[in-house]
Amino acid sequence: MAPDTHQIHDMSPGIAPSGLFWTVRIPDHWVSVEADDLGEGARYGISNLHLKDYRQLANSLPAFLPPGTKQTPPDASVASFDMRWMGNKGPTSATDSGPNQFTFAGIFTHATMAWSASVPSKHFKFRSDAAHTSHETFAALVNERNGSFFAGEEDQQTGQHG
Amino acid sequence: MGNSMWQTVAGHPYVGHDHFWQRALSRRQFLGATAAASAAVATSPMWFPALADASGRDPVPIPGGFFPGYHAFLGPGVEPSTIFNYRGTTGVAAVQGTGTGWNTKTEESEPLLFDSDNRFMRGQYIGVDGEEHEGTFGFI
Numbered sequence: 001m002a003p004d005t006h007q008i009h010d011m012s013p014g015i016a017p018s019g020l021f022w023t024v025r026i027p028d029h030w031v032s033v034e035a036d037d038l039g040e041g042a043r044y045g046i047s048n049l050h051l052k053d054y055r056q057l058a059n060s061l062p063a064f065l066p067p068g069t070k071q072t073p074p075d076a077s078v079a080s081f082d083m084r085w086m087g088n089k090g091p092t093s094a095t096d097s098g099p100n101q102f103t104f105a106g107i108f109t110h111a112t113m114a115w116s117a118s119v120p121s122k123h124f125k126f127r128s129d130a131a132h133t134s135h136e137t138f139a140a141l142v143n144e145r146n147g148s149f150f151a152g153e154e155d156q157q158t159g160q161h162g
Numbered sequence: 163m164g165n166s167m168w169q170t171v172a173g174h175p176y177v178g179h180d181h182f183w184q185r186a187l188s189r190r191q192f193l194g195a196t197a198a199a200s201a202a203v204a205t206s207p208m209w210f211p212a213l214a215d216a217s218g219r220d221p222v223p224i225p226g227g228f229f230p231g232y233h234a235f236l237g238p239g240v241e242p243s244t245i246f247n248y249r250g251t252t253g254v255a256a257v258q259g260t261g262t263g264w265n266t267k268t269e270e271s272e273p274l275l276f277d278s279d280n281r282f283m284r285g286q287y288i289g290v291d292g293e294e295h296e297g298t299f300g301f302i
Contacts, residue, residue, distance in 0.1 A: 008274075013302055018290065019223040019231045023244045023283075026300040031282045035251040042253045044282045046300060061232065079302075083280055085253055094239045100226070102241045104252070111255035113278060123267040128276060134259030138237055142254075146224065147247035148288055 009124070010060055011051045011077050011117060024049075033085075038106050038141040041086040046079065053077040053119045075122055081115030082131065085141050092140050101150040106142030218291030221245035221299065234301070236279055243283050244301050250285015254301075 012022045026046065033042035052074035054060035062071045089108035096102050114131035118124060128134065224246040227233035235241055242254040256279045264271035281301035289295050 011302070015231070016220070016223075018220060020221065021223055021227070021232055021234050021244050021301075023221075023223075023299050023301045025220075026282070026298050028284070028298045030300070031253075031284055031298050033251050033253060033282075033284065035285075038251075042282075044253060044280065044300070046302070049300075049302070051302065063232065081278075081280070083253075083255060083257070085255060092238055094241075096241070100241070102243075104242065106252075108238075109255075111257055113255070113257040113259065113280070115261075115276075115278075118266075123265050124263060125266055126261055126263045126274065126276075128259055128261035134257050137256045137258060139255040139257075140238075140242065140253075142242060142252050143250070144241070144243055144252050144285075145249045146241065146243065149247060149249035149286070 007056050009077075009117075009119065009126075010054045010057050011079055012054065012060055013049075014052050014060070014074070033141065035143055038109075038143070039088045041084060041109065042141055043085075044081075044083045046081055048078050048080055051077045051079050051117075053122075075119050077117055077119045079115060079117040081113055083111060083113045084131065085109045085111050085139055092142065097150075100146075102144065102146035103150060104142040104144035106140055106144075109136075109139045109141055111136035111139035218293075219289045219295050219297070221287045221297075222247065222290055242281060244281070245283055245287055245299060247288035248283065248285060250283055250287070252281060252283050254281040255279075 013024045031044050054074045059072050087110040092108050093105035112131040112134045114128050116127045224233040243252045258277050261274055262271055263274045284298045286296050
């Protein structure tokens with residue numbers, strides 16, 4: 001982003017009391033992907049998901065607020081989006097067999113997104129331009145294992161055929 | 163702490179969960195620009211995410227992170243998911259683009275830039291109840 005820009009909204013589900021970070025359960029049908037054929041791409045759409053607008057990234061991460069600074073309460077917001085992964089830009093994989101224990105294999109892809117959002121209390125609405133005008137700075141589809149699923153299994157499929 | 167902070171740390175190498183993040187934590191960020199016009203209203207039923215599942219089927223977060231309790235990494239070679247004891251298919255995409263924001267009270271509008279990082283995770287996981295479950299999750 002250009003250096004003279006500034007952030008005015010920052011939407012996320014928040015951090016759960018358990019520590020689950022910006023992650024929520026969603027209906028299965030909101031995601032379409034074939035684990036054994038990642039080259040076919042994927043689609044991920046959410047519809048009117050209630051989120052929180054923290055206004056700025058730093059305000060959504062309480063641990064990074066300067067000492068003595070309190071988190072500004074977020075505003076209720078609603079967002080919908082339609083994301084697509086497509087193409088195969090090459091393989092990607094990584095394994096950390098140390099204390100972190102994760103492994104994944106898959107492909108780098110292209111990705112696009114069209115979305116809309118509103119913050120009713122601020123009389124704010126947003127709608128993105130058409131998806132084809134967006135561009136990824138990073139996108140990948142992978143099959144992954146971590147934690148208790150890391151060890152003792154056969155090598156995972158890369159999902160690159162097809 | 164603005165965007166420059168995230169850019170400063172962007173080049174730090176990532177070696178496991180206990181180190182600082184590898185690159186900017188890209189979030190959906192609207193960034194002000196100049197003026198334009200557009201309008202639309204979305205009308206459909208609302209869907210509420212469940213941040214806490216009383217049944218214990220919630221996944222557990224991955225230990226460690228770029229700060230204790232903040233596990234989210236973005237980029238090649240780093241773990242893309244945010245749930246632990248997980249086996250599944252993960253999609254991660256940081257996408258930038260343009261759009262229009264407007265004030266529904268004044269009808270004033272302006273072109274905006276956005277910067278997003280959204281992911282999905284679908285598969286099996288061990289919940290906080292210690293049992294194996296299947297589910298789909300969104301990182302938003």
